[in-house]
Amino acid sequence: MSVADDSFADDSAVASPEEAGKRQAVLYEVRDSGVAVLTFNRPERMNAWGGALASGFYAHIEAAEADPAVRVIVITGTGRAFCAGADMGGLNTISAVTVESANKTDVSALVAEKHPYFLTQLSKPVIAAINGSVAGMGLSQALMADIRFAAAGAKFTTSFARRGLIAEYGISWILPRLVGWGVAADLLLSGRTFFAEEAAQLGLVKEVVPPQDLLDRTLAYAEEMAANCAPSSLAVMKRQLYADADMAIVETSNKAEKLMHDSMQRPDFIEGITAFFEKRSPNFPPLSV
Known part of the structure; x- marks a missing residue:
C-alpha cells in the first residue's frame, strides 16, 4: 500500500476542494469500437489509490467485464500521474503520518474490494495507457494489466523499500515474470525512480509514445484487437x-x-x-x- 509519492507532485494539477468534490473519481466510456476506457480522474491527488477512485474503478471494471459490447478494456489517468500510490490522507499530510496512525490504517479498506491480480482473472484483455507518474499501488495495478503503453518521460518506481514497506499484492510474482529475476530485484530492493524509456528497454511497457499521442495510439491498438x-x-x-x-x-x-x-x-x-x-x-x- 505504498503511499502516494509526493516526489511526483505537480502544483499545476491542484484543484480546490469544491472543484475536486464535483468531479467523478473514475470516468467510463464504452466506444462503438468495443473498447471500454476507464480514466482515473483525481489529478489534484495524483490519482492516488483509495476511496471513490478505488470503488469507482472496480464498479466500472465489473461493468465492462459483464458487457457483451466490450471486447477490450483500456485504463489511463488524467493529469500528470497514472496513479502515484495509495492515498493516505492527501499529499500535503503524508509527512505527518506516525507509527500510531499508520497502525490504525485499515489496509483492506484502503485496497478496497479486490487485490490488483483480479485484472488477470478477467476474460477480456486489459491495456494500461500510463500517462504519467506511477508508483507503489499504482504500479502494482499497471503491471497486472496485460499490455502497457507509456507516455515519454513518465516516472516509474516501486517505492516500497523507501517507505519501510514490502512488495505488496502480487508485485513480487508479476515483476520477475515481466523483466526477469535480476531486474526485479533491482527495482524492488532499490526503490529507485526510472523513466518510461528504461521501462520499455526492460520489457515493462510495449511502447513509449509522445504524451499527446498516448491515448490515440493505445486506442488504435485496442480497437484493432477488438475488431480482429x-x-x-x-x-x-x-x-x-x-x-x-x-x-x-x-x-x-x-x-x-x-x-x-x-x-x-x-x-x-x-x-x-x-x-x-x-x-x-x-x-x-x-x-x-
Whole structure:
C-alpha cells in the first residue's frame, strides 16, 4: 500500500476542494469500437489509490467485464500521474503520518474490494495507457494489466523499500515474470525512480509514445484487437497465460491440446477461417458471459 509519492507532485494539477468534490473519481466510456476506457480522474491527488477512485474503478471494471459490447478494456489517468500510490490522507499530510496512525490504517479498506491480480482473472484483455507518474499501488495495478503503453518521460518506481514497506499484492510474482529475476530485484530492493524509456528497454511497457499521442495510439491498438480477435480466443488465451506460468511444459501442452479441440467446435473458428480466405475482417460474436 505504498503511499502516494509526493516526489511526483505537480502544483499545476491542484484543484480546490469544491472543484475536486464535483468531479467523478473514475470516468467510463464504452466506444462503438468495443473498447471500454476507464480514466482515473483525481489529478489534484495524483490519482492516488483509495476511496471513490478505488470503488469507482472496480464498479466500472465489473461493468465492462459483464458487457457483451466490450471486447477490450483500456485504463489511463488524467493529469500528470497514472496513479502515484495509495492515498493516505492527501499529499500535503503524508509527512505527518506516525507509527500510531499508520497502525490504525485499515489496509483492506484502503485496497478496497479486490487485490490488483483480479485484472488477470478477467476474460477480456486489459491495456494500461500510463500517462504519467506511477508508483507503489499504482504500479502494482499497471503491471497486472496485460499490455502497457507509456507516455515519454513518465516516472516509474516501486517505492516500497523507501517507505519501510514490502512488495505488496502480487508485485513480487508479476515483476520477475515481466523483466526477469535480476531486474526485479533491482527495482524492488532499490526503490529507485526510472523513466518510461528504461521501462520499455526492460520489457515493462510495449511502447513509449509522445504524451499527446498516448491515448490515440493505445486506442488504435485496442480497437484493432477488438475488431480482429475472437473474444472467446482472447478469454481462453488470457487464462492460459496466467494459469500456465507455474505449470510443467508437458502438462501445459496437454491442456492446450484439449483447449485447441474445444476452440475448433466454436463458430468463431469457422468465421476466422472463412474471413481469412475471403480476405475480409472477421465478424466474431460477443463473448458469452
